[in-house]
Amino acid sequence: MLAIIGTVGVPACYGGFETLVENLLDENDEPLLVYCSAQQYKNQPSHYKNAQLRYINLNANGVQSIAYDMLSVLDAVKRGASTILVLGVSGALILPLVRWFTKIKVVTNIDGLEWRRDKWGYLAKRYLKLSESIAVKRSHVVVADNQAIADYVTLEYGRHSEVIAYGGDHALVSNVNPELVQNYALGLCRIEPENNVHLILEAFDSLKMPLKFVGNWDNSEYGRGLRQKYQHSAFVELLDPIYEVEALFRLRSGCAFYVHGHSAGGTNPSLVEMMHFGKTILAFDCSYNRASTEDAALFFSDVEDLKKKLALLEAKSNGGEMKSIADRRYTWKIVKEQYFALFD
Structure with missing residues (x-):
């Protein structure tokens, strides 16, 4: 039996890993085991699609994620799992025991090099780097969601990793008519400094170009400061999470084009989702975004550079290329086939 560990759970109601698990499940497939956070689900069904659900009474995120993942692994061992898919590295300290005392196959998606993120303090970064190291060295198969992360794994640890991204075609809704294209740009992300939200807002407000930006503005001092600064702008519209x-x-x-400011984290789900809409994409210039878009997006590095690239939009449309790449690489059918080939 395959056990999937490291997410909030299913039905998906949270983020990228949860959406991944949702799309790995199918009523007609062999049964498998998915671990869920009891604190996130008031209703706790025992089964969903072809998965048996097991609930751990801890948060799947933050400091509790360490114990949450470890307890999930121990329970999967107890229940006779033959393969474990671990999403993230929080609980990797348990993996050496799994390798020493069982014959379970361990497949780990190491996520987006969490230890590099600015939001973590010194001790958290040290722990996450140690966990990453253990996960890479003690897993039978390492999965990277971006070629830039795979290159890092090779350079840092001398190990090969399988590159499997995310699907984005679930963002296309067949029973809703598309909006007529309007004259606004769209941005969408968690409001964090590493996503360069301040840079994007400054450029659009300065150029007096319309921008709708969706995010969790009230979750941090950074976001609240940006909301206070731009809440009266005639050109920048700050929308709460949708x-x-x-x-x-x-x-x-309905947007004219999309602006993506992420500078860390590998292949970002919101980017590959947007690529399916065939819109021109401007992305922050980093190895992850270049790998995701096969260097075909328009790239910017700072406020002035973004302003220059915005002036080139009509001559540098890349929507067709974005759609072609998404259809070739970022569908859930393809991603599911890639994962189950590893399990087999």
């Missing part, structure tokens, strides 16, 4: 697929579809289909 989780409804239909509402997101309307925003994405």
Whole structure:
């Protein structure tokens, strides 16, 4: 039996890993085991699609994620799992025991080099780097969601990793008519400094170009400061988080182009989702975004550079290339086949 560990759980109601698990499940496939955070689900069904659900009474994120992942692994061992898919490295300290005392196959997606993120303090970064090292060295198979991360794994640890990204075609809603394209740019992300939100807002406000930006503005001092600074702008519209697929579809289909500021984390789900809409994409210039878009996006590095690239939009449309890459690489059918080939 395959056990999947390291997410909040299913049905998916959270982020990229949860959406991945949602799309690995199918009523017609062999049964498998998915671990869920009991604190996130008021209703706790025992089964979902072809998965048996097991609940751990801890948060799947933050400091509790360490114990959450470890307890999930121990329970999977107890229940006779033959393969474990571990999403993230929080609980990697348990993996040497799994390798020494069982014959379970361990496949680990190491996520986006979490220890590099600015939001973590010194001790958290040290722990996450140690966990990453153990995960890479003690897993039978290492999965990287981006070629730039695979290159890092090779240079840092001398190990090969399988590159499997995320699907984005779930963002296309067949029962909702696309919006007529309007004269606004769209941005969407967690409001964190590493996503360069301040840079994007400054450029659009300075150029007096319309921008709708969706994010969790009230979750940090950084976000609250940006909301206070731009809440009265005539050109920048700050929208609270939107989780409804239909509402997101309307925003994405109606925008003129998309601006992506992420500078860390590998292949970002919101980017590959947007690529399916065939819109021109401007992305922050980093190895992850270049790998995800096969160097075909328009790239910017600072406020002045972004302003220059915005002036080139009509001559540098890349929407067709974005759509072609997404259809070739970022569908859930392809991603699922890639994962199950590893399990087999």
